[in-house]
Amino acid sequence: MVGAESKIDIRKLTLEQLRSHLTAMGEQAFRAKQVYEWLWQKSCTDFDQMSNLSKPLRDNLKRVFAIHAVNVNRAQRSADSTIKSSFMLYDGNIIEGVLIPAPDRMTACVSSQVGCSLTCKFCATGYMDRKRNLHADEIYDQVVLIGRQAQENYGRPLTNIVYMGMGEPLLNYANVLASVERITAPDGLNMAARRITVSTAGIAKMIKKLGDDQVRFNLALSLHAANDRKRNEIMPINEQNSLRALAEALKYYYAKTKNPVTYEYIVFDGFNDDLSDAQELAAFCKHVPAKVNIIEYNPIAFADFENATEDRIDRFADLLRQRGIVTNIRRSRGKDIDAACGQLAIKETENPTV
Numbered sequence: 001m002v003g004a005e006s007k008i009d010i011r012k013l014t015l016e017q018l019r020s021h022l023t024a025m026g027e028q029a030f031r032a033k034q035v036y037e038w039l040w041q042k043s044c045t046d047f048d049q050m051s052n053l054s055k056p057l058r059d060n061l062k063r064v065f066a067i068h069a070v071n072v073n074r075a076q077r078s079a080d081s082t083i084k085s086s087f088m089l090y091d092g093n094i095i096e097g098v099l100i101p102a103p104d105r106m107t108a109c110v111s112s113q114v115g116c117s118l119t120c121k122f123c124a125t126g127y128m129d130r131k132r133n134l135h136a137d138e139i140y141d142q143v144v145l146i147g148r149q150a151q152e153n154y155g156r157p158l159t160n161i162v163y164m165g166m167g168e169p170l171l172n173y174a175n176v177l178a179s180v181e182r183i184t185a186p187d188g189l190n191m192a193a194r195r196i197t198v199s200t201a202g203i204a205k206m207i208k209k210l211g212d213d214q215v216r217f218n219l220a221l222s223l224h225a226a227n228d229r230k231r232n233e234i235m236p237i238n239e240q241n242s243l244r245a246l247a248e249a250l251k252y253y254y255a256k257t258k259n260p261v262t263y264e265y266i267v268f269d270g271f272n273d274d275l276s277d278a279q280e281l282a283a284f285c286k287h288v289p290a291k292v293n294i295i296e297y298n299p300i301a302f303a304d305f306e307n308a309t310e311d312r313i314d315r316f317a318d319l320l321r322q323r324g325i326v327t328n329i330r331r332s333r334g335k336d337i338d339a340a341c342g343q344l345a346i347k348e349t350e351n352p353t354v
């Protein structure tokens, strides 16, 4: 008898590796493809539900393999229809993900790590320790579970995925890319890579690696200041990844992928909302083809920042637009349930459960 802890995590295996395991167990090789389809195309997390496999084979699978499924621990719906979920991992850790419905899209925001090792001053997750990286299947499971919420609550499928939840995706590089591969694969969820955005706080070396790997998904950089002094103040990662290093990495990335970049910019009241800040941002936008998303800030208990006034945000955006930069203002969603950008930090609130 194989103990639960010594079972093989079946979703860590490639199809070829699964085939080798099954043939070594005396099963026929073609069974591997069937099992693989159950795992990745049908998102099945229970061997007993794999109905075209014989009972002895299912028992054999259960004896040797484990599926480390993610489960919804709690789901809360915001007044604006956003749904935030806390997800329980197989080892008891908890992460969060968000469904953001809009008239023209259904977006899943997923986490890539349990906590975060970076310490961005405006972000609730930045005040938690990083416990561990998520495995590719744990990121995939968030997409599946949030996709089910989209269908069950709004009768529509997911259209977009953003890696903007807890954690820095590029510090969990291999698992993030493996999850994108499973989400986009024809024998996975078969979603278009163009519908996926990976957001980084700015790790220059890894941005170059994305270029070397010629990724097809979108890259967003959480910029929030186009001035090293200010950026160092709110994002300590900038001390080792200066704007000059980031610009160089982005040029390299663009040369390899021809993918434009999105800059995320939270406009904090009295900190980075001046026209001179907008001019610096416009200058930074010259390095590679880019657009800007201005994001409304959601104050958190740990930090002193406030959202800039609507007038100042509009003035800031106007300057960028006058310089020919495509600029969107993203009003925040899910504020009342702490589901908005920078608010994910595992806390219990009094809001109704879905």
Ligand code: SF4
Pocket (backbone or CB within 6 Å): 116, 117, 118, 119, 120, 123, 124, 125, 126, 127, 165, 166, 167, 168, 201, 222, 342
């Ligand atoms: S903004 Fe992103 S990278 Fe920065 S602390 Fe929060 S989760 Fe980590």
